[in-house]
Amino acid sequence: MKKITLLAPLLLSLGLGLSISSCSKYLDVEHFFDDRQSEDRIFKSKDYTEQWLGNCYNKLLDYNLEMGHRNYTISNYSDDMFYNESAGGNGDEYRRFKFGEYDYTWQRQSWAQSYGGIRQASVMIHSMAEGGAFTPKQVADYKAQARFIRAYLYWLLLRKYGPVPIMPDKGVDYDESYDKLAYPRNTYDEVATFIAEEMALAAQDLPLKRDNRNIARPTRGAALATRAKALLFAASPLANGNAEMSEFTDDKGRMLISAQYSEEKWARAAAAAKDVIDLNAYKLYTADFKAKGTADYPATITPPHHPEYSEKNFPEGWANIDPFESYRAVFNGDLYAAENPEMIFTRGENQTDENHGIIALTRHQMPQVGGGYNCHGITLKQCDAYAMNDGTTFNRQQIRQKYGTNMFVQKAELDQFKPLLENVWKDFAHREPRFYASVAYSGTLWTMSSATSNLSNVTNKQIFYYRGENEGMINGDRWLPTGIGMMKFVNPKDNATGNGGKIYPKVEIAIRYADLLLMYAEALNEINGSYMVASWDGKTTHQITRNIDQMKNSIGMVRIRAGVPNYDNAIYTDQAALRRQIKGERQIELLGENQRYYDLRRWKDAPIDEAQQIYGYNVYMTKDNADLFYTPVRVPQLQTIFSKKMYFWPVDWDELRKNRRMTQAPGWPSFD
Known part of the structure; x- marks a missing residue:
C-alpha cells in the first residue's frame, strides 16, 4: 500500500471567522508532519483529512497573499504605490525591483510554494473516497475545496x-527517472x-454560501x-494576438x-463574469447616510x-448612502467577513505580524506618532x-487659477x-469620496482613537509632510519621498503606540464584486460581434454582445456607490473612450488590491505607465515655504524603467537546472 507523509493527530478547523489571530500560525501545519501513513487511513479520518487540507490552504499564504507588505506581495507596488523601507535604509531595494532586478526570495519562493500546494x-x-467519517456530500465538498x-x-x-507547466493530474511519482520528471x-x-x-468542476460541489465558521473556505x-x-x-x-512574444x-x-x-x-470572459453576477449572491456594500457624525x-x-x-x-x-464610508469600511476592519456582501473570496483575517498581510501594510502606512513606520505611500500620478x-x-492649473494666492484653507x-x-x-478640496478614503494628503487628520492613555500625544493628529515635521523628510527610510501617504486599509481607531490602542484585524478580500462588475464591462466593451x-x-x-445598458449598469453601480456620476452616453458609444475610462476606474477603485501591477x-500598458517618471511634492521644503512644497517634482529615489522581461517573473536557476525541459521567460538569463 502506498505510503505518504501525514500530519500527526491535530484537529484543525478552517473556520477563520471566530477568534483566529494569525492565519499564518493557524494554517502552518508542516511541522506536524512526522509520520508515514497510508492514503486510505488519512482520508477516512476527519482529523487527518482536515490536516491535509489545512496544509493545502497554507500554500495560499505567505508568498501567495493577494494583498500585503512588500516582503511577500511585491506586486502590490506599481505606478500607484511605493515603499521606502529596505534592509539598508536607502531605498535601493525599491529601485532594484522597479529596474527589473528580480532576485529576491519572493520571486523564488512563490514558484516552489505553489507547486508544493x-x-x-x-x-x-484522487485519494479521498466515500466511507470512513464522511458522507458522499462531504467528500464532494472536500475534494472541491482541494480542486479550487x-x-x-x-x-x-x-x-x-x-x-507554466500543468502537472499530471494525479501528481508526480517521485520514484520515476529524472527524464520523466521534467515537464x-x-x-x-x-x-x-x-x-x-x-x-467549473469545483463549483459543482461548492456551496453558494459558507457559515461564519467556514467563511475562508471557497464557495461556488x-x-x-x-x-x-x-x-x-x-x-x-498580452496573451491574445501578441506577436511580440x-x-x-x-x-x-x-x-x-x-x-x-x-x-x-473576450466573449468567454464576459460570459464567465456574468455567471458570477447571475448567482445573485453578491452586491456592493453600502453604509447608511449619516446626518451627524464624530x-x-x-x-x-x-x-x-x-x-x-x-x-x-x-x-x-446615492440619496440614502454615505459614499465615503461605503468604500472605506470594505477594507479597514469595520466589517466582519460575513457582513460584507461584496466579498467573493477571502483567506479570513489577515496575518498580524509585521511582515505579512494587511496588518503589516497598515502599520507601514501609519505615521510614527501613531506607532507606524511612515514609509508606504502613493505617487502624485495616483x-x-x-x-x-x-x-x-x-x-491642477484650473484649481490654482481659481484660488490664486489663497491656496491654504x-x-x-x-x-x-x-x-x-x-x-x-486646496488641491485636495472637493475631490470624490474615494480620495479621502485612500489618500493621506499633507494635513490629513489621523484620529488613531483606540489609545486609552497619553491621548493628546497619540490621537487626533493632523499630519504634515514638510521637511522638519515629525513625519517629514529625514535621514533613513521612515518618510514619504512623494509627500503623499496612503489611508486605504487604515481604521480610524488604529493605534500602535502601546498606549492602550491596537491595530484592528483586517479581512483580506482576495476577490470582490466591484472587480467582477468592472471585468464584465471591460470584456463586453471589446466585443464587436x-x-x-x-x-x-x-x-x-x-x-454576448457589446450591450451598452449592461456596461452602463455594471460600471454605474461602482461609480454611484463612490458618489460620482456614471459616464455620459457619449463615452459608452465610443469603444476607445470607454476602454480608457475603465482602466482609470480600476486604478481608483482597486488601489492597493494587487491589481494594477497585473492590469498594466x-x-x-506597462511599457508606458511603468516607465514614466515618478513625481511627488517637493519634500525638501519646510513649513516656512509650504506653498513651494506642493510644486510637482521628479522623485529621484523612486524612479523606474520597464523592459520586455518585466512582463513575467523569471524561473529560478535551480528550477531550470532540475527541469531541463523548462524554458526561461523572454529577457531573463536561461543559465544554459
Missing part, C-alpha cells in the same frame, strides 16, 4: 510567470483553460470568479502565447447635486487620478472645504 491538493482529489486550491495556485502562477511549459491559453475548467462564487479572471487575462492584449516558446519551439487575435476570448465616523458629505442621482436611493442614486466630487477630471472656510482642516492645500456562450454548468446560454501588463 498543487501536489498536495492533487493527492487529496489547486486551480487557484495555477492562477497565481499564471499572473506571475506566464505560461515543459504549457501555452498561456492551455493554462487559462485548465483553470477555467477546474474551477469564488470558483467562478477566479475562472472569470483567468479567462479575462487570456483575452487581454513570439520568442517565448517551450523546449520544442512551440509558441506559448498566441500571435493570432481572437475576439471570442471624528472617527464623520457625517456624510453629500456629493454635489445631480438631477439623475441625488434624489434616488442606491443603486439608482493622487491626481482621483476626480473632483462632481466627476470631472482633476486639473483658512479657519473661516472650513465649512466650505469639508473634510479639509485648516492650512490644508455576437456570440452564444454556454454558462459554466451548461444549463443556459449567454448571448495584461493591457500591455
